[in-house]
Amino acid sequence: MGLEQLAERVLSGDQRAIAKGISIVEDRKEGHRLLLSRVFPHVGNAHIIGITGSPGAGKSSLVNGLVKEWRSRNKTVAVIAVDPTSPFSGGALLGDRVRMRDHDDDEGVFIRSMGTRGSLGGLSEACQDVVRIMDASGFDVVMVETVGVGQAELDIMKTADTVTLVLYPSGGDLIQAFKAGIMEIADLFVINKADLPGVDQLKGELQDLLHITERGKKGWEPPILETVSTLKRGMEQVVEESLAHHKYLASSGKKAERRFSQRKQEVMRRLQERFAADVLGLVEQELGPLESGSSEERDPYEVAHIIYKYWKQETKELEVSEQVDGDVQQGGDEE
Ligand SMILES: Nc1nc2c(ncn2[C@@H]2O[C@H](COP(=O)(O)OP(=O)(O)OP(=O)(O)O)[C@@H](O)[C@H]2O)c(=O)[nH]1
Ligand SMILES: [Mg+2]
CATH class of the missing domain: 3.40.50.300 (P-loop containing nucleotide triphosphate hydrolases)
Structure with missing residues (x-):
């Protein structure tokens, strides 16, 4: 059974499909994101x-x-x-x-x-x-x-x-x-x-x-x-x-309030996960090699600031390069 079909059966209340769908999301199996995206509009x-x-x-x-x-x-x-x-x-x-x-x-x-x-x-x-x-x-x-x-x-x-x-x-x-x-x-x-x-x-x-x-x-x-x-x-x-x-x-109005705040927190968590994965290497690099002991002397606010600035610069460059890519593609279409 394909995922689309599984999602449909889950939404129709088919108990076997529900059990299967649960296993997929519980174990983060392949396709769990797709399945959840089909489910979200109905929660x-x-x-x-x-x-x-x-x-x-x-x-x-x-x-x-x-x-x-x-x-x-x-x-x-x-x-x-x-x-x-x-x-x-x-x-x-x-x-x-x-x-x-x-x-x-x-x-x-x-x-x-x-x-x-x-x-x-x-x-x-x-x-x-x-x-x-x-x-x-x-x-x-x-x-x-x-x-x-x-x-x-x-x-x-x-x-x-x-x-x-x-x-x-x-x-x-x-x-x-x-x-x-x-x-x-x-x-x-x-x-x-x-x-x-x-x-x-x-x-x-x-x-x-x-x-x-x-x-x-x-x-x-x-x-x-x-x-x-x-x-x-x-x-x-x-x-x-x-x-x-x-x-x-x-x-x-508390129900809507609660759910809004839950959703907000969840999006924040997802973002934190992705940011953390992105900048962890930078943090280690900036703090210097463990053996040097140099990290002890660093001001954590300053380190965070340096990395933040670097990261912002990087995203800007990424935006520019994406724009260029887009232009090139459009140009290609016109020819
Ligand atoms: N006397 C008495 N015993 C109860 C009552 N409710 C549950 N028990 C007994 O308490 C014990 C634990 O019951 P459970 O329902 O398994 O408790 P639980 O909180 O789900 O336990 P865990 O999931 O293991 O944390 C069992 O032996 C039940 O029979 C009650 O109202 N009165
Ligand atoms: Mg129990």
Whole structure:
């Protein structure tokens, strides 16, 4: 199957094509750029929900329960479970698969696991592109599950419309989440394992912390919900609040704002990558040979300035030569 045809099938929601398309973008295989370029005009309709929390908080169990709830509302759902530890489907993924088997025969559900070490070009980039494929192929809801441990996971969460932080009593993960900066970006707080003792205490601590961060002062006030995912208790409220948050994003203009800023940052990243690759050699050259020790004496501002000036000069020359090329070609046409 050619790439154009594959792209068409992805856009029509063909699950096998989607799986193939995901592999192509995840591994940065040949043609991934072309595929993504076909997909881009069709993204932006799905509600992207991030689910994060410490290991064992019950994220996968929650996602499983939420899939069922969304399906009962006739919404189609795609799920990406990002597993930071096992690149080649280790134990945790197997566990997820067992938990998610409830939805095996449902065409309106698509589940995919992603190992972090397997993804070329960075986890958050790969994950974002996978979300785009799912979005463009027509799923109403895309849920991304990650363990909230590193910067990459935090970056993934920043690309979601609605971020859900899963906590559990006596998990001791609240301060950790606070330090990691997840508290600041979470739109929904879910206290899972609400069947265990310590729920009220956790809730109190959470409210105190939210007070410090002054969340809710302007606009959305993140709700604190309780669930028992293994019994699928509390799923309705989580879906209701997710919908309410999505509505809030749309009506306040925040959704467009977020997506614009995400797109801007991504273009900036692409540019930085290319510039960095271009000027790295110049930087090393300018700093002088390592053995000479001369780099220690250099003023980094000055070095950057020299390289910047050099690079600008180069681009100018390039522009001129391109213009000349163009003229020559035009001249050739006239003859
Ligand atoms: N008592 C109780 N146990 C739960 C609940 N939800 C999940 N668990 C249990 O907690 C354990 C971890 O659940 P998972 O859903 O795998 O948690 P996770 O956050 O996805 O874990 P990782 O992906 O490994 O970080 C499992 O043994 C679940 O059965 C709950 O509401 N109550
Ligand atoms: Mg899990």
